Amino acid sequence: xxxxxxxxDFSAVSLNAxxxxxxxxxxxxxxxxxxxxxxxSFGINNSGAPVYxxxxxxxxxxxxxxxxxxxxxxxxxxxxxxxxxxxxxxxIKICDYRDPFAVVMATHGPSLRxxxxxxxxxxxxxxxxxxxxxxxxxxxxxxxxxNIALATDLKNIDDLPLEKISAVVTAFNAKxxxxxxxxxxxxxxxxxxxxxxxxxxxKHLNPEFHFIKSSNVQKGILSFAEKHKINMILTFPKKHTxxxxxxxxxxxxxxxxxxxxxx
Numbered sequence: 520x521x522x523x524x525x526x527x528d529f530s531a532v533s534l535n536a537x538x539x540x541x542x543x544x545x546x547x548x549x550x551x552x553x554x555x556x557x558x559x560s561f562g563i564n565n566s567g568a569p570v571y572x573x574x575x576x577x578x579x580x581x582x583x584x585x586x587x588x589x590x591x592x593x594x595x596x597x598x599x600x601x602x603x604x605x606x607x608x609x610x611i612k613i614c615d616y617r618d619p620f621a622v623v624m625a626t627h628g629p630s631l632r633x634x635x636x637x638x639x640x641x642x643x644x645x646x647x648x649x650x651x652x653x654x655x656x657x658x659x660x661x662x663x664x665x666n667i668a669l670a671t672d673l674k675n676i677d678d679l680p681l682e683k684i685s686a687v688v689t690a691f692n693a694k695x696x697x698x699x700x701x702x703x704x705x706x707x708x709x710x711x712x713x714x715x716x717x718x719x720x721x722k723h724l725n726p727e728f729h730f731i732k733s734s735n736v737q738k739g740i741l742s743f744a745e746k747h748k749i750n751m752i753l754t755f756p757k758k759h760t761x762x763x764x765x766x767x768x769x770x771x772x773x774x775x776x777x778x779x780x781x782x
Contacts, residue, residue, distance in 0.1 A: 520596070521620035523547075524613065526554040526606055529571070529579050532625040532657040539777075540623035541587045541597070542661035543653075547690050549620050550596040551587070554613065555580055556606040576601050607640060607647075614650045620690070621651040621779065626771055641771060646780075651687065653751075654771045654778045664691040664750040668698050669726075670740050671755075673713040681720055683781050684753065688724050695726040696747060700739035702732075737770050744776055752778045 525540035527533040537553060544551040555576050571579065580599040587597050602609045610622060624641045641654045667688055671679075688695045697717055714728055733739030744752060752774060771778050 521547075521549045522552050522617050523549050523621055523623055524552045524554055524610070524617065524619045525623045526556065526610060527583070528555070529583075534583070535657055535660070536623050536625040536655040537583070537587070538590065539655045539659065539661045540653075541591050541595075543621075543623065544595045545591050546661070546663060547620065548595075550598070551591075552613075552617065552619075553580060553583060553587070553597070553599040554606075554610070555599075555601050556609050557601070557603050573601065573603075607644060610644060611648060614648060619650055621653050622648065623653045623655060626654045626656055649782050651683065652780045654774075654780070656775060656777070659775070659777060662750060664693050666696065666747060666749045667691065667693045667751045667753060668696045668740070668744055668747070668749045669753045670698050670700070671717075673699050673717075676713055676716050676720075679755065680781050685721065685724065687753070687779065687781070688721075691751075693750070695721060695724045696729055696743075696749070697721075697726050698729045698731060698740060698743055700731045700733050700736045702734055737773065740770065741774060744774070749776060751776060754778060754780050755782070 523540050523544045525537045527537050541551055543549075557570060557573065557576060580601060584597055584599050591597070600613075602613075614622065622644065624644065626641050641652065644652050669684060718726060718728065729743065731739040731743050733742070740752060743749070752770070754770065771780075
């Protein structure tokens with residue numbers, strides 16, 4: 520059985536992401552691993568959240584696990600793990616061992632400092648983790664994922680993680696919209712062959728193709744997401760660069776819906 524990993528520092532925003540992960544685990548029939556990393560013995564960590572002793576953290580993890588079992592009505596297997604180290608490094612090691620369905624993380628914090636810190640970790644992992652990362656805005660709660668938008672520049676299709684994309688859409692039993700944002704003066708007819716290739720590979724998913732005219736990639740995607748009631752946006756911020764690094768970061772920070780990054 521695949522696992523969803525949800526790291527937490529016990530702040531409200533990270534606990535919201537953990538709840539999101541638990542609800543998603545029920546929907547996808549996966550297990551859940553709650554992860555807490557202690558980075559130092561000082562009073563606060565880099566995000567501004569309190570740093571707890573190992574005993575305090577274990578107590579909080581136990582209480583959180585109990586709450587999640589009640590939340591999910593004991594429908595899924597839930598484990599918790601406490602590690603010592605930098606959360607990014609520990610996640611990478613655990614993911615290489617557990618081969619998770621996804622890592623679910625928060626993007627918004629209650630203060631500017633925490634917003635930057637938590638969001639930066641999520642952006643970093645979206646570029647360096649070889650597993651799907653789901654970025655959850657602080658005010659978003661899980662709802663059934665009926666509509667997924669795959670954002671693409673229609674280049675280097677053979678290099679895209681096509682099997683992973685198909686697995687994600689299938690796991691949610693969702694409708695797939697393939698979206699390309701183009702500049703005002705761009706000739707979109709040159710992408711006809713790439714469009715056929717995409718449709719051929721994903722024909723079992725019966726996808727829809729959309730060409731969005733906009734001078735701003737992020738605004739084009741978010742406008743489409745709002746209009747078509749998209750529940751999740753798929754992006755490829757590393758090798759498969761539909762977005763420049765700055766655009767990828769801004770989308771993760773600013774999207775009102777969850778963003779899944781896939782390598």
